[in-house]
Amino acid sequence: HTTVLSLCPPTMQSSNLTPDFQRRVMLEQLRAERSSPSSSPVPAAPPCAESLVAKKKKIYIVDFGGQYAHLLAQRIRKVGQVFTDIVSTNTPAEFFTKDAAAIVLSGGPQSVFDQDSVSIDPQIFELGIPMLCICYGHQLLCQTLGGAVEEGVKGEYGRAQLQTIDHSSPLLAGVDDGSRIWMSHRDEVSALPPGFSTIASTDTCSFAAVSDVSRQLYGLQFHPEVVHSEQGERMLSNFVDIVGGVRGSWTMDDFVQQEIDNIIAKTAGGKKVFLLCSGGVDSTVLYALLAKALPADRVLGLFIDTGFMRYQEGEQVMEALGAAGLPNLHAVDASETFFSNLNGICEPEAKRVVIGNTFLSVQRDKVDALNLDPSEWLLAQGTIYPDTIESGGTKNAAKIKTHHNRVPQIQALIDAGLVIESLSQLYKDEVRAVGENLGLPHHLVWRHPFPGPGLAVRLLCSDVGVPPEQSCPVIEAIVSGVCAAAVMPLRSVGVQGDARTYSHCAALRLPDGGRLDWHQLDKISTRITNESSKVNRVLLQLAGPDLEAMHVHAAAPDPDRVTKLQLADKIVHDNLRDSGWEDKVWQFPVVLAPLSLEGSADEAVILRPVDSTEAMTAQFSHLPKELLDQMTRQVMALDGICAVFFDVTNKPPGTIEWE
Numbered sequence: 280h281t282t283v284l285s286l287c288p289p290t291m292q293s294s295n296l297t298p299d300f301q302r303r304v305m306l307e308q309l310r311a312e313r314s315s316p317s318s319s320p321v322p323a324a325p326p327c328a329e330s331l332v333a334k335k336k337k338i339y340i341v342d343f344g345g346q347y348a349h350l351l352a353q354r355i356r357k358v359g360q361v362f363t364d365i366v367s368t369n370t371p372a373e374f375f376t377k378d379a380a381a382i383v384l385s386g387g388p389q390s391v392f393d394q395d396s397v398s399i400d401p402q403i404f405e406l407g408i409p410m411l412c413i414c415y416g417h418q419l420l421c422q423t424l425g426g427a428v429e430e431g432v433k434g435e436y437g438r439a440q441l442q443t444i445d446h447s448s449p450l451l452a453g454v455d456d457g458s459r460i461w462m463s464h465r466d467e468v469s470a471l472p473p474g475f476s477t478i479a480s481t482d483t484c485s486f487a488a489v490s491d492v493s494r495q496l497y498g499l500q501f502h503p504e505v506v507h508s509e510q511g512e513r514m515l516s517n518f519v520d521i522v523g524g525v526r527g528s529w530t531m532d533d534f535v536q537q538e539i540d541n542i543i544a545k546t547a548g549g550k551k552v553f554l555l556c557s558g559g560v561d562s563t564v565l566y567a568l569l570a571k572a573l574p575a576d577r578v579l580g581l582f583i584d585t586g587f588m589r590y591q592e593g594e595q596v597m598e599a600l601g602a603a604g605l606p607n608l609h610a611v612d613a614s615e616t617f618f619s620n621l622n623g624i625c626e627p628e629a630k631r632v633v634i635g636n637t638f639l640s641v642q643r644d645k646v647d648a649l650n651l652d653p654s655e656w657l658l659a660q661g662t663i664y665p666d667t668i669e670s671g672g673t674k675n676a677a678k679i680k681t682h683h684n685r686v687p688q689i690q691a692l693i694d695a696g697l698v699i700e701s702l703s704q705l706y707k708d709e710v711r712a713v714g715e716n717l718g719l720p721h722h723l724v725w726r727h728p729f730p731g732p733g734l735a736v737r738l739l740c741s742d743v744g745v746p747p748e749q750s751c752p753v754i755e756a757i758v759s760g761v762c763a764a765a766v767m768p769l770r771s772v773g774v775q776g777d778a779r780t781y782s783h784c785a786a787l788r789l790p791d792g793g794r795l796d797w798h799q800l801d802k803i804s805t806r807i808t809n810e811s812s813k814v815n816r817v818l819l820q821l822a823g824p825d826l827e828a829m830h831v832h833a834a835a836p837d838p839d840r841v842t843k844l845q846l847a848d849k850i851v852h853d854n855l856r857d858s859g860w861e862d863k864v865w866q867f868p869v870v871l872a873p874l875s876l877e878g879s880a881d882e883a884v885i886l887r888p889v890d891s892t893e894a895m896t897a898q899f900s901h902l903p904k905e906l907l908d909q910m911t912r913q914v915m916a917l918d919g920i921c922a923v924f925f926d927v928t929n930k931p932p933g934t935i936e937w938e
Contacts, residue, residue, distance in 0.1 A: 336380030336525045340365045343387030343397055343415050346463075346774060347504050349664050350895050351385055351413070353706060354504040358512050359519035360526050372402035381409040381522040384416025386502065388778035390466050391418050391428050398423075409495035409522045411450075411515075414464055417498035421489070424472035424496075435462040435483055436775050436932040437805045439501065445478040448490060450497050450517050453510075460487070460501040460508045461896060463775065463931045467500060495521060505896040507929075531709075531716050535568070538701045542572040545699060546657065551577040552699060553646070554659040555638060556608070558582060558596030559729045561661030561702060564714040566605045568701055569659060571717060575606035579649075579656075583641050585634070586614025587733030587841060590849040603720060609649075613641045614838075617735075621836045625740035627772060627781075627938035630836070634732040658692060659699040664706055706893035728866045728894070734844050736938040738836050739769070739872040745831035746877075753811045754785055757803060763788045765826035766813060769872055771937040773815030774930065775808075784816040786826050786924060797901040800927045808932045816926065816933040818885065821911045823922025824876055832880060834873035840882075843919055844871040847884045850913045854906060855888075864900045865891045870937050874922065881921035884914050889935055897930040 338355055342348040342365050352363040366374070375382060382403065389396045401423055404410070412420040418428045443456045460481070468486040471477065475496075479488035489498045497518065503511030519525060546552060552569055556562045569578045580600070584593040593610070600608055620637045624630050646653060692698050702710050707728060714724035730736055748766035758764040764787050773780040785807050789795070804817040820826060834840060848869040855861045870885040886907075888900035911923045926933070 337361075337378050338363045338381045338383060338519075338522070338525065339370075339375060339379050340383045340385055341368055341370065341399060341416070342366070343368060343385050343389070345386030345388070345414065347502055347895055348385035349704060350706065350893060351383055351504045353709065353893075354512060355383070355515050355519065358516040361519060362527060368397045368399050370400070372400045372406060375403065375406060375408060379406075379408055380525045381411070381518070382406075384410065384412040384419065386414030386416060386463070389415065390430070391415070391422055392430060392466065404496070407494070409518070410497065411518050412496070412498045413504070414500060414502060417489075417500050418466055418468055420496065420498045421468045421470075421472055421475070421486070424475075426468060426472040426475065427470035428466055429469040430466050435464055435467075435481075436809055437462065437929045438507070438801070439481040439484070439487075441479050441481060441487060441501070443479050445476065445490075448478040448488075449492070449521050450490060450514055451478060451488065452517050453513055454517075455510065458508075458510045460503070460511070461505045462501050464500060465775075468498075497521075502896075506892045507896050507898060531712050535713060535716050538568060539572040542569060542699060542701065545696075546573060546577065549577070549655070551579065551656050552659045553642065553651075553656045554578065554580045554661075555642060556580045556582050556600070557661070557729070557731050557733075558592070558600060559661070559731070560707070560714065560724060560726060561663050561710055562731075563600065563603070563605075563661075563723050564710050564717065564719065565659060565661040565699075565702055566600070567603070567714065567717045567719050569699075570605055578606055579651075580605060580608040581642060581645055582608060582610045583638060584610065584612045584614060585617045585637075585733050585735070586838065587617065587735040587738070589729070589734070589852075590845040599723060603723060609645065611641060611645055613637070616641060618836070618838060621735065623742070623835060625742045625835065627736070630735060630740075630938065631732060634735055638731075657697055657699055659701075662700045662703045663710055664704055706895065708892045725862070727861075727864075730936055734841055734848070735836060736936050737868055737870045738840055738844055739771075739870060739937060740834050740836055741831050741873055742833055742835075744833055745769075747827055747830060748783060748813075750827075751785070751811055751813060754807055754814070757806050757810065758787060761799070761803065762790065762793065763826065764807075767818070767826070767829065767874065768831045769874055771816050772934050773928075773932045774934055775815060775932045780815045780932070782815040783813050784818055784928075785811070785814045786818040786820055787927075788820045788826055795904050795907075797927075801899075801929070804927045805929070808928065816928045816937075818924040819927050821886075821907060821923045821925055822915050823883065823924075828876055829874050829883075829922070830877045832873050832875060834882070840871060843882065843917065844869065844884075846917055847871065847914050847920065850917075851886065851910055854910050854913070858903075858906050860902065860906065864888045864902075865897070866894075866935060867900075868936055870926075876921070879921065881919050883922040883924060884920055885924045885926055885937070886910065887926040887935070887937070889930070891930075891935070894935060895930075897935050899925075899927050899929060 338361055340348055340352045352365055356363045422428045439460050439462045441458045441460045443451055467484055471489055474491040475489050477486055478490050481487045484500050487500045503514045554566055556566055566580055582596055597610055617637055620633050624633055711724050745768040748768050751766050754764050764785055767784050767786050770781055770783055807814055807817050851869050866889055868887040872883045872885055874883040875881040889897040890900050891897035914920055914923050
């Protein structure tokens, strides 16, 4: 079983606090503890943390493969200070009679109508244990107990408003009427089982929240665990109160010490650790954790310059990590190898697999060059949980995209016990808290996330030209009287209903002099991706030619295109920093797409700033018009750039990275 650990001390259990505020307060407390001369050292972990918590009541999350199963565990642990554990769908009912205080059914990518859809032991519903069932779990609950589920005509992805029906429901205590929630589903409940009543709905979902209070069974069609369900943590905290008597304690100090002990145990006999370090937050935090657990001569960090780094980033990474005091850091310029291996590779999934395999090949070459004995070394990598779940890394999860640290060769090493991934059950906000706990500098812990494959997954490629798409009446009806729209001959990866999509994007263009209204664009984008099966992403054109005239031309992942993207990326991030918006945006990918007028080799730049906490959900950032105008002017001045777009898609349905 796997676990996700809480970050929130008991003094922060109020769900009125925003996640960002809670995290900032928590990190200030950690800093204060480290700087206090009277603060005690991190307590040693008990001989077996599992044996300690086994005596307590647990809340179990049954994982149906949803994108947010582990996030559920983390959120419940955070708001309730209770131990949570994740189990598979084939867990028998009698298992839960030992120590389960409550059971939570996660969402999942399947439909209850699929012939091979995942289910659970139906006796679990008869145990008398409080249950909270979410999304797919909500549908399974109602179908199993005598209700009905119907296949949705159109999906519901992203923002919705919750209308409370039963204000006396303990699950919705303190939840405002009209509270924003986050949906990701197509099927929906159409009739309730005997004994159930509706406690809340939305405009398009009659049974958004249901309950049978007498049996303490609750179902939610939406995802309370994601940060964009604005009072979702309150609902989860309310469920912990419904369960009763389970609020415990589990701190980040416990996690850090436990992982240090795990590293020491895994490297018993003098084994050493070889870390692939990108300079990003995740690998840097793992580097610091390894350096705390092991002597300096048993940790070796390798920074691989793939050629797909940001402008001059290789030098900046080496300087920053060296200044942080991390031991034995080596660098290798492998750009020629990466470009050679990616020659002619255009499909996003294939690119990711090639990149992952090349990382491993370069690492092996470095081992040979340093005359290291492979039998003495383990591989370490800064994998975090979104990498695992988007790669289809749990039993019932759909593969959204293969992360470079989950290609088959590395998976084989993991299966053989030869890889250390201390952060693999954590989300980005938790990783940052570990970094603060370990004393890493603020600028390293809070830098914008950057993908391990680098700009390679922001460099869209095509081996053939693609003409413009035909018009879409559904989209034209949605935007009528507001803006122009077209379906672009460009596709990207998305996540809808916990499953991978690879679909076209729609592009909008405001009339000359039209007002930039982010809230209106958000609603239009959500409607388009919900109502059009052709589209999983929506763009706003900031500059460029007529949308209907734009073609995709053939383009490969070559150095010249990377240079063009590096310059555009530098312009964007320089403006972001100079304007004071760098700390207000969680991540800002800049994408280069081979999109231009027919016969031209010019390209389009796509701006993708997002606000998030853990990367499992995200909203596009509402940047000031003046800042966008300045970025657009400067990017359009680059040679070979003919258009600039702004991505107005939330996650879901669009992933943060385009590939």
